[in-house]
Amino acid sequence: MKAREIDQQLRDADRFSAREMERLELGPASAALAEAILAEPATPAAADSASTPQPAAGRPRRGLLGAAGLAAAALVVAAILLLGGGGASKSPSRAYGAELVRFAESTPLLLLEGPGWRVQNVIQYMGREGLEGSMEFVTGKPVAYESTRSTGSEETGWRVSGLLPAAVRQRKVDLRWFRGSLAEWISAARKAPHPHGQRWVEVPVLDATAHVDTRAEFYVNQGGPGNRQMTALWSEGGYVLEMKAAVPSLGGFEERLDWLTKVDSQTWLEAMPAKVVKAAEHDAAVREMLKGIPVPPTFKPSRVPDEGLTTDRYQVAAAVTGTVSCLWFRQWDRARRSGDRAAETEAEQAMATSRRWPILREMSKDGAYPPTVWELAAGMPSGKGRRGWRLLPQVEALGCAHLGIPVLPWKQKRQDEREAGR
Numbered sequence: 001m002k003a004r005e006i007d008q009q010l011r012d013a014d015r016f017s018a019r020e021m022e023r024l025e026l027g028p029a030s031a032a033l034a035e036a037i038l039a040e041p042a043t044p045a046a047a048d049s050a051s052t053p054q055p056a057a058g059r060p061r062r063g064l065l066g067a068a069g070l071a072a073a074a075l076v077v078a079a080i081l082l083l084g085g086g087g088a089s090k091s092p093s094r095a096y097g098a099e100l101v102r103f104a105e106s107t108p109l110l111l112l113e114g115p116g117w118r119v120q121n122v123i124q125y126m127g128r129e130g131l132e133g134s135m136e137f138v139t140g141k142p143v144a145y146e147s148t149r150s151t152g153s154e155e156t157g158w159r160v161s162g163l164l165p166a167a168v169r170q171r172k173v174d175l176r177w178f179r180g181s182l183a184e185w186i187s188a189a190r191k192a193p194h195p196h197g198q199r200w201v202e203v204p205v206l207d208a209t210a211h212v213d214t215r216a217e218f219y220v221n222q223g224g225p226g227n228r229q230m231t232a233l234w235s236e237g238g239y240v241l242e243m244k245a246a247v248p249s250l251g252g253f254e255e256r257l258d259w260l261t262k263v264d265s266q267t268w269l270e271a272m273p274a275k276v277v278k279a280a281e282h283d284a285a286v287r288e289m290l291k292g293i294p295v296p297p298t299f300k301p302s303r304v305p306d307e308g309l310t311t312d313r314y315q316v317a318a319a320v321t322g323t324v325s326c327l328w329f330r331q332w333d334r335a336r337r338s339g340d341r342a343a344e345t346e347a348e349q350a351m352a353t354s355r356r357w358p359i360l361r362e363m364s365k366d367g368a369y370p371p372t373v374w375e376l377a378a379g380m381p382s383g384k385g386r387r388g389w390r391l392l393p394q395v396e397a398l399g400c401a402h403l404g405i406p407v408l409p410w411k412q413k414r415q416d417e418r419e420a421g422r
Contacts, residue, residue, distance in 0.1 A: 103309070107135075107268070109237075109262060110206075110261065112175070112261075113260075114139070118137065119272060121273070121276070122134070123315060126307060131179075138171055138172050145366060176244075177236075178240055178242075179238070179240070180240050181240070185233055185242075186211050189213060199214045203257055205234055210233065213230060214230050214253075215230075226248045228246065231243070231244050232244075276311075289317055294353060304316075305319055317362070318369050320359065321357065321359060325376075326400035329347070330406075331343055331346070332347035332380060333407060354373050360374075376398070
């Protein structure tokens, strides 16, 4: 039984009747508040660690009361209301604007409501067939992104290094949603070559049936006894959903599927961690991230792409620092080709400060983007990057072309010609 269902049974075990509420003779405001408190569904507490339950980020703390305790709790509520007078009280829930509600409703509105689990990250992006997205759920300490390298082939399977320990990987669940045909995705997954073969089972999830691949993923060393990477595919609300989790057994995976709960937009937004940057806050986040960063004359905050989607802080920060860096690298390249030594030096000196950019230092705890920037900046005086290769092609790794700031000369020329033809 899920925590939400337990909450419902406990609430129903003992509550004031409408006649009892009338006997309290509360003022209109207090009566409304009492009714809201007694009728409002409780939400389960999430946890920051596997051993010590804590409330999920952004959600009110609510305990699970025993049936005997509910009557006492109800009397306490009544006493507070009687003694507190008729003054209005503010609801603890945050009021979200229409834009944020719209963003929430563009997702399947699912949460993993297992004991101790919380949302770590959310990303929305435009796919080939419309809006897509992904969520990460974790329990215990935050789970870092894996920085892996793979060797092998499709025939023998890819062996991957850099995986997190099994105990850490099993504290994370990845949920992705996208448009398309469930049958086509399942067919493609079943046809994919696999060194261990595939064993598919059907497992109930929400009001649907999930098709679960119980084998490890394509990496031959990704799974083993007590550590299996499993994948489920099913259809929900017009989306194809894919859930992945490293688990000790199929039973552990079924348990995680059972924890998935459909919620309303308010509950979904309240579950978001602080690091999720919502679209309505995008411009303010960009301004804050630019602090301590020297920007080139061609930079404007509006150049940082904003697709109007809910995304995490790391992604927004990558767009901010990538836009600034790509503009400096483009100035550096054009200055070198034209012989403008002053502009070349300006770009080199600006990028030399990147190790001190506050937002890159923050990002370095979660991913490899900052070291890439720092390595490229260090190669500017010589014009050489990793392994002595030409620097400029490696700068493309920052996503400059995607940001609309091509740095390779031939890409710059093509962009200039395209803009001149408008």
